[in-house]
Amino acid sequence: xxKFNQHTGIAAxxxxxxxxxxxxxxxxxxxxxxxxxxxxxxxxxxxxxDEGQPDQDCSGRPLNPDFVLNQPRYQGTSVxxxxxxxxxxxxxxxxxxxxxxxxxxxxxxPSFAEIFYNNCFKNGLLPIVLDEAQVDQLFEEVAASExxxxxxxxxxxxxxxxxxxxxxxxxxxxxxxxxxxxxxxxGLTLQHADDIKAYEQRRRAEAPWLFDAIHE
Amino acid sequence: xxxxxxxxxxxxxxxxxxxEDGSALLYIDRQVLHEVTSPQAFEGLRLAGRxxxxxxxxxxxxxxxxxxxxxxxxxxxxxxxxxxxxxKTLDSNCDDFGILEFKMNDHRxxxxxxxxxxxxxxxxxxxAVCGDSHTATLGALGALAHGIGTSEVEHVLATQCLITKxxxxxxxxxxxxxxxxxxxxxxxxxxxxxxxTAGGTGYAIEFGGEVFRNMSMEGRMTVCNMAxxxxxxxxxxxxxxxxxxxxxxxxxxxxxxxxxxxxxxxxDLVSDDDAEFDSVIEIRAEEIEPQVTWGTSPEMVVGVSExxxxxANEDDQVKVDGINxxxxxxxxxxxxxxxxxxxxRVFIGSCTNSRIEDLREAAAVVKGKKVADNIIQAxxxxxSGLVKAQAEQEGLDKIFVEAGLEWREPGCxxxxxMNPDKLGPGEHCASTSNRNFEGRQGFGGRTxxxxxxxxxxxxxxxxxxxxxxxxxx
Numbered sequence: 001x002x003k004f005n006q007h008t009g010i011a012a013x014x015x016x017x018x019x020x021x022x023x024x025x026x027x028x029x030x031x032x033x034x035x036x037x038x039x040x041x042x043x044x045x046x047x048x049x050d051e052g053q054p055d056q057d058c059s060g061r062p063l064n065p066d067f068v069l070n071q072p073r074y075q076g077t078s079v080x081x082x083x084x085x086x087x088x089x090x091x092x093x094x095x096x097x098x099x100x101x102x103x104x105x106x107x108x109x110p111s112f113a114e115i116f117y118n119n120c121f122k123n124g125l126l127p128i129v130l131d132e133a134q135v136d137q138l139f140e141e142v143a144a145s146e147x148x149x150x151x152x153x154x155x156x157x158x159x160x161x162x163x164x165x166x167x168x169x170x171x172x173x174x175x176x177x178x179x180x181x182x183x184x185x186x187g188l189t190l191q192h193a194d195d196i197k198a199y200e201q202r203r204r205a206e207a208p209w210l211f212d213a214i215h216e
Numbered sequence: 217x218x219x220x221x222x223x224x225x226x227x228x229x230x231x232x233x234x235x236e237d238g239s240a241l242l243y244i245d246r247q248v249l250h251e252v253t254s255p256q257a258f259e260g261l262r263l264a265g266r267x268x269x270x271x272x273x274x275x276x277x278x279x280x281x282x283x284x285x286x287x288x289x290x291x292x293x294x295x296x297x298x299x300x301x302x303x304k305t306l307d308s309n310c311d312d313f314g315i316l317e318f319k320m321n322d323h324r325x326x327x328x329x330x331x332x333x334x335x336x337x338x339x340x341x342x343x344a345v346c347g348d349s350h351t352a353t354l355g356a357l358g359a360l361a362h363g364i365g366t367s368e369v370e371h372v373l374a375t376q377c378l379i380t381k382x383x384x385x386x387x388x389x390x391x392x393x394x395x396x397x398x399x400x401x402x403x404x405x406x407x408x409x410x411x412x413t414a415g416g417t418g419y420a421i422e423f424g425g426e427v428f429r430n431m432s433m434e435g436r437m438t439v440c441n442m443a444x445x446x447x448x449x450x451x452x453x454x455x456x457x458x459x460x461x462x463x464x465x466x467x468x469x470x471x472x473x474x475x476x477x478x479x480x481x482x483x484d485l486v487s488d489d490d491a492e493f494d495s496v497i498e499i500r501a502e503e504i505e506p507q508v509t510w511g512t513s514p515e516m517v518v519g520v521s522e523x524x525x526x527x528a529n530e531d532d533q534v535k536v537d538g539i540n541x542x543x544x545x546x547x548x549x550x551x552x553x554x555x556x557x558x559x560x561r562v563f564i565g566s567c568t569n570s571r572i573e574d575l576r577e578a579a580a581v582v583k584g585k586k587v588a589d590n591i592i593q594a595x596x597x598x599x600s601g602l603v604k605a606q607a608e609q610e611g612l613d614k615i616f617v618e619a620g621l622e623w624r625e626p627g628c629x630x631x632x633x634m635n636p637d638k639l640g641p642g643e644h645c646a647s648t649s650n651r652n653f654e655g656r657q658g659f660g661g662r663t664x665x666x667x668x669x670x671x672x673x674x675x676x677x678x679x680x681x682x683x684x685x686x687x688x689x
Contacts, residue, residue, distance in 0.1 A: 016541065017534050018413055018513050022653045027634045031281065031298040033255035033305050051659040054298050083534060085414040088447065089651060090632075091349040092253065093365035114417060114449050115349055115363055122367035172381070173237035186264070189375040192233060192241060196269075196377060199232045199243050207341070209470035209478045210245050214272050214316055214337055 002124030003182035007105045008151040009078030012068050013139050019082060020089035021116060025098040028054055038094055039101030043069065073146045081138050082109040086127075087116025096123045106152050108159065110135050121175045124182070126152065128159060128169045154180060219488025221385045222452050223420040226360035226485075230343045232377055241377045245342035246359075248328045249276035249315065249369070251306035252634070253347025257370035258309040268313055269376040275337045276310050276317040278303045279327045280634045284597050284624035291320055299635065326600020326626045329353040329441065329567040333433075334602055336466025340455045340482045345372055350567045350650065352443040356436035357463065358455035358485040360420075363444060383450065384418055384494040387487075389425035392501030397684035399577065400435035401569060401648065401667035403427060404442040405507035405517050411497060413515040416448030419495065422487060423453050427501050433462040434573040441568045442650050445514040455485035506683055508554050509652045509665040511542035516652070518554060520670070520682045526550035545654055546662050547642065555680050557664065560643040562587075562594035562621070562675040563657070564668050566631035569648035570599030572606050574668040578648075579612040581672035581683065587620035588678030594621040595637060597629040621675065633658045646674040 029041045031054055044052040047070060049062040063070045069077060080099070086109040087095060096119045099107065106126040120127045130138075141161060142148045151160040154176065159167040178185055189196075204211050220228070232241040254276070261268070268274065281299035291307065294300040303320060310317035318324040324331065329350055332338045340358040345351060347369040354361035362378065372378055388407055408415075421443050428436060436453045443451025453459075460479055463469050470478045505519040516539075518525070527539040527550060543550060548557065564570075564578050575598060587594050596616045598604040604626055607613055613623045630637040631649035639645050639661025648671050652663040666674065673683040 015537075017538055020513075020651075020653045022632075022651070022656050026655055026659075027632050030252050030634065031296075031302050033259070033302055035256045035259075045655045045659065085417070085447070088413060089349065089444075089653060091347060091363040091365055093256075093347075093367060096365075111414060111417065113414070113447060115365060119365035119367065122365065172239060174235060174239045174379070184264075185379060186266070186371050186374045189241060189371065189377055189379065193375075195233050195241070196243070196375065200376075203243070207478070207481060209339070209474045210342065212272050213468050213470075214246075214275050216316060 001122070001178070001182045001184055004105065004124055004126050004154055004179040006151065006153045006155070007078065008149055009105065010074065010076050011079040011081055011138070011142050011148055011150045012074040012077040013081045013142050014068055015083065015139065017083040018085045018088055021087055021092050021095040022089055024087070024095040025092065026052070028052065030092060030094050035097055036101060038098035039103070042098040042102040043067070078103050078105045079150045079152065080104050080107045081135065081142060082107055084109065084111045086112050088113035091115045093119045093122070096120045096125050100125050108135065108138065121179060124179065126154060126179060128152065130159065130167055130169060134167050218492040219490040221487040221491040221493060222358065222422055222454055222485060223360065223383065223385055223450065224491070226341065226343065227382055229341070230360070238381060240380055240382060242343060242380050244345050244372050244376055244378050245273060246338060246344040247274045247369070247372050248332045248337070248344065248346040249274060249306070250280060250328050250348065251278045251302045252280045253366045254309065254369055255302065255305045256366050257373060258313070260370040261373060266374045268373045271314050273376060274315045275332060275335070276306060276315055277325050277328060277331050278306050278320050280628045280632065282320050282627040283635050284627045284629045284637060287321065287625055296636070323601040323605065326603065327567045327570060327628055330570060330599030330603065333357060333437065334466065334600055336463055336469035339463060339469065339478070340459055340485050345378060349444045350441050352449065352451045353437050353441040353567055355440040355443070355450055355452040356433060357459055358453065358482070360450060362449050383420045386416060386419035386421045386448070386495040386497070387493040388421055388423050388497045388499070390427040390499045390501055391425040392427065394427060394501045394504065395684065397669060397687060398504055398506060399667040399669060400431055400438040402504055402507045404439045405509065405514070405665060406504045407499065408442065408446045408514045409507070409517040410499065411446050413445060413513050414447040416443060416446040419448050420450035420452060421446065421448045423451065428453055429456065432573060433458060434571040437571065438568055442514070445650055454487060455482050506667060506670050508670065508680055510546065510548060510554065511539070512545055512652055512654050514650070514652060514665060516542055517665070520554050520680060522554060524548050524550055524552045524554065555682065557644060558590060558679045559646050559674050560590070560592050561639060561645040562591060562671050563630040563645055563647040563649065564671050565595065565597030565599070565629050566649035567599065567628070568650045569668050570597060570603065572603050574648065575603070575607045575612050578668040578672035579615045581669050581687065582619040582621065582676055583615050585619055585676045587675050590678045591675055594675040595624060595630060596621050597624045598626050600626050630657050632656060646671040646680065
């Protein structure tokens, strides 16, 4: 997995609540059996004026000039500012894959839907929860100054604004450790294989009907 | 010390280890796989040279991409080449790893969340996962079921465990008697309207009280299915005789002495009387009328006798913007009567409402009537091959076809329009599915979530009607 340590990049404001994963990456692109190549269809229905198709060359498609990521000042965005309940709906991991493939390294919002939040950490993407007043402040600042950049320091758990205001965020220790070191959590879990086997042995004695159940 | 909730019991019984930072390794008894969220997980296993930890814990079926029109030609005749590859990839992955799969034309194929309980693959007290947010459905059996992402699908395949954190406990209690024509779908839509689309975030929701005790398993599955639309990954209903009767005799359910031992163990799958919930929501059944969503989030819901909300009555600017955006997308006016919304298509199906009871409920409404002229298409898509066969045995298919609805093969269909069943831009659909997000049922499509009875009544009338009045006349 891609490591995340410190990142500085252009921030863009996506000013709507309850952005769902259907919006982040519409269903027709979920037919891919790969993990990559979703960036050109990130926010497809907001970003383009026509209906997108899988495997289509998007370079000639009509862009929606009102959509924030199409505006010249937000080209190269890598930090997305969002509103409450970002990533709700479908569990599709294609949503963080699309954000990552587009170049987003971090999403900052007052709250996230849980499955999306989880999925981000599996892909080196950092979702940051700040309180509503802080998010409001970032929305105001980014609107006021073109080229506005944020620095995210995962080690110190800080979002740093261009005027050096520091906003602290929480993250659970295991996730932080995995992101900082780019660790594959399957490998980490398999270090506890003996615990898993011991659990199975105990459980098989208590509830044997749970084992060897599904086969023709 | 306070007693335990059902969620606490399920969590504790599956805890392999607790890490110092509060993250837990939870043992997973069952994983259900479908074609959309599994290919990258199998690819990951192969790249790392890993084998599944336990083959017999998995069961698979294709559902999202499968055509629902005549498909006896098999997978090779799926017209969309990208869909075809995805379905074939599931087939080859299951064949390669030895995982039991009900392939597209197996009579047991169906929507994962309909198929798995129907087969007895999900039992009370198990932990279950699926790369699909509507896995919450399975909590209706008193199972701890999580929707997960593809990396987690791979993790569970490789380790039989999920890394998770203990959730908080919420009790949604609905007491009283539901009125005639008010269904489990209306109950859960009303609950979402009360607590909001993020109201359950961080919680496992247990649905308790008289209404859920008296509800069938099919109804409980409809309710738990949409826990995720209230933000909760997990929905639960305590185990009782209804649960045990449902599971009894299903193909993968325990038999003989094992059955007796299992039933004895399942008696404990209820929240203790002195269990403490972090949040309790109480609703009276009599307050709930048939529900219709007017907007682009499941929380944008009102009773059928009400009107579309007016943003002028809202203070919060983010909410005002949300209402205005939804009104524009949906092509509706503030204060418009719900019963004045005209429809173009009707969809009866999805993991929320495609079980036998749902089809009976819809058939009872359309029997002997005709679909309105302005309805371009009204689809009925059973949740599985077994549901389809049962419905046909009861003659429901004939009732639908005579009324002018289309009777289809099982699959997810127009719930998310990954197959050819979809809305055109601007079309309004009365849908028994679970999400009314922008573009969900097709680019520019406008979804209104309702119960099967309300969708059926709307198909006949051509616009929303109060099914309670409709049935009387």
